[in-house]
Amino acid sequence: MKADCLPVVNASDQPHAHHKAGTKARVLLTSVFGPYGRDDQYGSRRLNPMELYHNQVTRTQGAFSLRMFHRSWGLMLIQANIAAPCTLLDFPTLDRFVAELQTRQYDIIGISSIIPNQNKVKKMCELIRQYQPEAEIIVGGHIANIPDLAQKIDADHVVRGEGVRWFRRYLGEDENQPLRHPMISSGIGTRILGVDVSVSEKPGDVAATIIPSVGCPLGCNFCSTSAMFGGKGKWVDFYRTGDELFDVMCQVEREMGVRSFFIMDENFLFHRRRALRLLELMEANEKSWSLDVFSSANVLRSYSIEQLIRLGISWVWMGIEGRDSQYAKLAGADTFELVKHLQSHGIRVLGSTIIALENHTPENIDEAIEHAVRHDTDFHQFMLYTPVPGTPLHKELSEKGLMKNESEFDPSDIHGQAILNYRHPALSDEQTAVIMPRAFNRDFEVNGPSVVRIVRTTLAGWKRHKNHADPCVRGRYAWEARELGTTFSALVAAAKLYYRRRPVMHAKMSALLRELHAEFGWKSRLWSLVGGRWLLGRIRKEEKRLSSGFSHEPPTFYERNEAVADRPELPLCRSTEPPAARPSPVSPVVVADESRETELVGV
Numbered sequence: 099m100k101a102d103c104l105p106v107v108n109a110s111d112q113p114h115a116h117h118k119a120g121t122k123a124r125v126l127l128t129s130v131f132g133p134y135g136r137d138d139q140y141g142s143r144r145l146n147p148m149e150l151y152h153n154q155v156t157r158t159q160g161a162f163s164l165r166m167f168h169r170s171w172g173l174m175l176i177q178a179n180i181a182a183p184c185t186l187l188d189f190p191t192l193d194r195f196v197a198e199l200q201t202r203q204y205d206i207i208g209i210s211s212i213i214p215n216q217n218k219v220k221k222m223c224e225l226i227r228q229y230q231p232e233a234e235i236i237v238g239g240h241i242a243n244i245p246d247l248a249q250k251i252d253a254d255h256v257v258r259g260e261g262v263r264w265f266r267r268y269l270g271e272d273e274n275q276p277l278r279h280p281m282i283s284s285g286i287g288t289r290i291l292g293v294d295v296s297v298s299e300k301p302g303d304v305a306a307t308i309i310p311s312v313g314c315p316l317g318c319n320f321c322s323t324s325a326m327f328g329g330k331g332k333w334v335d336f337y338r339t340g341d342e343l344f345d346v347m348c349q350v351e352r353e354m355g356v357r358s359f360f361i362m363d364e365n366f367l368f369h370r371r372r373a374l375r376l377l378e379l380m381e382a383n384e385k386s387w388s389l390d391v392f393s394s395a396n397v398l399r400s401y402s403i404e405q406l407i408r409l410g411i412s413w414v415w416m417g418i419e420g421r422d423s424q425y426a427k428l429a430g431a432d433t434f435e436l437v438k439h440l441q442s443h444g445i446r447v448l449g450s451t452i453i454a455l456e457n458h459t460p461e462n463i464d465e466a467i468e469h470a471v472r473h474d475t476d477f478h479q480f481m482l483y484t485p486v487p488g489t490p491l492h493k494e495l496s497e498k499g500l501m502k503n504e505s506e507f508d509p510s511d512i513h514g515q516a517i518l519n520y521r522h523p524a525l526s527d528e529q530t531a532v533i534m535p536r537a538f539n540r541d542f543e544v545n546g547p548s549v550v551r552i553v554r555t556t557l558a559g560w561k562r563h564k565n566h567a568d569p570c571v572r573g574r575y576a577w578e579a580r581e582l583g584t585t586f587s588a589l590v591a592a593a594k595l596y597y598r599r600r601p602v603m604h605a606k607m608s609a610l611l612r613e614l615h616a617e618f619g620w621k622s623r624l625w626s627l628v629g630g631r632w633l634l635g636r637i638r639k640e641e642k643r644l645s646s647g648f649s650h651e652p653p654t655f656y657e658r659n660e661a662v663a664d665r666p667e668l669p670l671c672r673s674t675e676p677p678a679a680r681p682s683p684v685s686p687v688v689v690a691d692e693s694r695e696t697e698l699v700g701v
């Protein structure tokens with residue numbers, strides 16, 4: 099079928115397509131091909147590696163940058179929740195993708211992508227038509243928000259919104275069946291200071307990713323994830339209640355041996371009823387878990403610090419935005435005070451600042467950067483203000499004629515780290531391209547390596563709560579502090595040696611090391627003495643490797659679900675059983691019902 103006559107469908111409101119083979123259809127799901135962190139003709143960019151921190155947080159921290167990869171969670175979720183035989187190819191190279199098309203026959207090939215990777219999707223569709231003309235091509239993920247995508251690529255269906263329900267309906271399955279949660283290790287291939295940490299990782303060292311919902315009801319006008327799943331007032335639940343979520347987390351804890359969770363939910367604490375019920379269950383069952391969450395400042399402030407601590411919140415990704423931010427999520431929030439307060443309880447903060455807001459100018463941008471840097475968060479993300487198709491902001495700027503014409507840029511360059519896709523009243527692309535590294539450099543220069551800041555905050559939490567009355571809270575802080583006297587002491591010692599010619603930074607590192615020695619005694623001294631020098635050597639080596647142009651690339655994953663019976667040699671994707679406690683439907687639910695608002699903070 100030709101793509102140009104095909105509708106872009108929204109997962110929640112389409113007249114639905116069905117595949118004739120139903121659950122017998124052979125499905126391949128794939129992410130876009132790599133390598134990613136280099137410049138090439140398909141749209142890979144050196145500035146846009148497949149790494150969370152190095153892409154947009156610790157970008158200019160050299161050998162100190164925290165490096166790791168994340169699997170394609172949306173695809174893993176779909177694979178675990180369809181009855182059809184499904185193989186998942188995550189992070190293939192172009193050659194590996196072609197080899198798959200040449201050797202295995204599929205009825206359906208689903209590609210997941212974001213907007214900047216559209217050139218790769220185009221290429222992949224062409225290859226599928228060439229090698230497997232019978233296969234139906236489904237394209238989903240954030241790329242689906244491009245309004246005329248069906249004219250740009252040769253796909254059979256472009257799916258906007260939630261993919262599990264869409265796929266189930268497409269295969270003729272009951273879309274409201276309970277949802278299985280895939281077993282997801284949150285980070286892969288972690289590397290710090292030139293050391294491949296992943297080789298010495300034990301089960302449980304890495305947090306498991308849990309996805310309770312997608313979307314965010316706050317609906318900030320620039321937010322593509324909120325827009326993608328319904329916009330203001332809407333979101334899609336995978337696990338609506340605290341009971342369901344607790345059940346899933348217990349299963350993941352058992353199966354993966356974890357006690358920490360990366361909660362992939364845009365605004366987890368905003369769903370107050372669910373979060374507080376989870377807390378109740380954690381306490382009743384003596385769970386000493388750590389939770390890493392995304393949250394807006396105001397929502398965080400709506401909880402007492404004791405609640406956050408007991409809920410195990412140990413890391414939070416929070417928007418700082420800027421002093422004159424117009425966004426409701428920050429209204430009235432003193433983010434300086436909040437960050438300091440959280441850190442003093444051992445909660446690591448990743449602050450996020452948007453650069454090139456409409457009110458930014460060459461004259462005031464350094465002030466905006468200083469504002470961000472003064473927060474001294476453990477990590478700081480800087481991203482360019484990027485109106486994305488599907489968002490209210492994009493609509494508004496399009497109507498005002500302020501969006502750039504597509505011939506003015508390559509979509510692969512709209513990754514948020516160099517140039518803008520709209521006409522800024524005061525900043526040119528040349529200017530934003532230098533402002534971005536300047537912001538990261540300034541944060542690094544003033545606040546030092548993020549990995550050291552984490553040590554500082556973890557130590558503060560340990561000192562404050564090591565004798566907490568609640569044994570679960572105590573246990574969690576002890577677990578988080580378990581490496582302070584050993585590897586973390588060595589890390590700070592290495593940083594101290596590294597900064598020996600930078601008096602201010604050197605003094606900072608020395609003070610932290612003294613604090614560690616005071617707390618952990620001879621063990622900390624020994625580790626810093628031996629490990630510090632060794633790590634310094636690794637840092638130097640890594641710096642050389644990076645300056646020669648080396649980029650980190652994720653490995654390719656190739657997995658099957660249980661319905662793929664004829665390929666036992668492939669690793670099986672693992673997932674939970676559907677939740678046992680089920681007071682409400684556990685299928686993904688698009689929330690439109692007004693009464694649901696009472697579940698949220700502040701309404």
Ligand code: B12
Binds near residue numbers: 212259512
């Ligand atoms: C994890 C993540 C990453 C990982 C990469 C993961 C990967 N393997 O690709 C890392 C950290 C490396 C990353 C990098 C980048 N990311 Co990113 N990332 C995310 C994040 C935080 C979570 C994604 C996720 O798993 N969500 C949970 C799952 C369940 O939801 P989902 O992926 O949307 O999948 C659902 C549907 O979309 C749909 N679906 C998805 N795929 C498919 C496929 C088919 C066939 C179908 C039918 C349906 C379907 O069904 C799924 C289940 O409902 C999102 C923000 C967010 N909250 O979603 C940003 C996000 C996706 N990233 C974004 C961007 C811009 C980037 C970067 C360009 C830059 C950056 N600075 O962040 C780079 C690009 C790197 C590269 N070279 O490609 C944007 C995309 C914006 C857009 N409109 O395109 C997002 C939305 C963040 C944002 N709000 O700006 N990212």
Ligand code: SF4
Binds near residue numbers: 316
């Ligand atoms: S609070 Fe964050 S996740 Fe929610 S809409 Fe605003 S920017 Fe998006």
